[in-house]
Amino acid sequence: METRELRYFVAVAEELHFGRAAQRLGMAQPPLSRAIGQLERRLGVELLRRTSRSVTLTEAGAVLLREGRVALDAVAAAERRTRRVSQTPGLVLVSKAGATGELLPKLLDAYAAEPGAVTVDVVLCPAGQQEAQLRDGRADVALLHKPFDSTTGLDLEELGTEGQVLVMPAGHELSTRPGLRMSDLAEIPLARWPHRDGSYPAGPGPEVHDAVQLLQLVALGRALTVLPESVRATLHEGLTTVPVLDAPLVTTVIAWPPHSRSRALAGLVAVATRL
């Protein structure tokens, strides 16, 4: 199977419409139909069930969509990482915007002081996209937070565990309490984070995709939120926190794609675990 065929199939499977898929691929619709047909014949499997009115995935098609995306990411990663080796010999670290408190600067400083350290480019991205960036080679290493971020298929080292706090404007009625329980927050509209597919859960409260944006909303009195307690280090004036005693513990981890232990990456991980 060629990556071209996979790209074609994934496009059609996502659009469920040959015309739109062809447009997205920058080609005409007939050769796309043919290519999918040939792919089905070669695999000996029906991938799509089409009427002149609708296109739907068969079970086999669903499998190829899921596995094909992974495979295309792997190919893209191979290409990107190969290109990068000869150009910039550095690492790309990806992290959620605003979510790593003082850990990130500490890590960068400590690593930069190591002998043989390479440059580390930092990419801050919206929540939930770090894993994709690792898988398709745009990044080499990520700071993630269990249990929020998925770590399936990644190698990782745990860096530390912390509780969570409710962040609110100073003077909020809950700000005088010594501690809270999740049940105290049942009535409060908390901010909503995107799922991994980019959709948002239903409910009240604003939709947010990074912590900077979120803290702004909190400062404006438009939202409350529960975050790891390390945010206190970077909190603006006018915001205050109260521990949420029974919120799930958050573990910060440094994660990287398996089979990619370069010397530079190993050094960075070693520094991180010593912090």
Add this chain to the structure above:
Amino acid sequence: METRELRYFVAVAEELHFGRAAQRLGMAQPPLSRAIGQLERRLGVELLRRTSRSVTLTEAGAVLLREGRVALDAVAAAERRTRRVSQTPGLVLVSKAGATGELLPKLLDAYAAEPGAVTVDVVLCPAGQQEAQLRDGRADVALLHKPFDSTTGLDLEELGTEGQVLVMPAGHELSTRPGLRMSDLAEIPLARWPHRDGSYPAGPGPEVHDAVQLLQLVALGRALTVLPESVRATLHEGLTTVPVLDAPLVTTVIAWPPHSRSRALAGLVAVATRL
């Protein structure tokens, strides 16, 4: 990048010889040279340094070899799993030959008794090859033993932990001891298992690649070996065991490729964790 180009590059990078690589690929040498040259031009990177006498990998080439193998495995896995969906709706479980004691039959029986159970094909393979079988789609799920088997890039559930025992012919001088330490075995030539690349560590003792073969050698008095204590359940007559008190604990895990939680797989894993 097309998978064809990747296959070509991997072949040349492994052979370090255009002629042999072309032969392996079933094609003539000149188009192969051209294809690699085009790949390098498109990537803007030198992958191979060739003299008329030798071919060596550049740093970028080494990266592409490693990442390219992973990508090719992912493509192969997508293809194989898609084919299998429509044909046999079952699962393929892979395990080291002879290494799972009574766990494997118990698991298969318990799962078969579940409502909605699908057929489970069992593949017993030489040590160290289970991970590759998962990655390229020949298998859906594996029984592995930490710390011997690599589990990088796999999702897993731990099933149990056990100590290890020295296996020897009955009547061996050590067989009367109540327990042993690793230092007691320093002088004894133990069997050697292959590394993940298929090579064997140096040293005395026979080379083995599965437990059945190994136990035969022990029965013949040609080798001693340290194995998880669950082997005692399947031991032939004439063999006896003594615990090795300070040998590393062995954890049996059930592992599967990330992003592949089919209903059938989830059911099998659930049964396994309940055992």
Add this chain to the structure above:
DNA sequence: CGTTTCCATACCCCTACGGTATCGCCGCGG
């Protein structure tokens, strides 16, 4: 029943992949 929508088929063109022949470079043996 005409119209629209959408996928499949028919047909054509041209890129680019693979094959053969040959060159150029280099190490080695006489």
Add this chain to the structure above:
DNA sequence: CCGCGGCGATACCGTAGGGGTATGGAAACG
């Protein structure tokens, strides 16, 4: 020092197949 052998690169050619346009044919809709 020269010729030979081994190996990768280049030149050139034929053709399979990927992509384009035009069109067919089935299904929903008013």
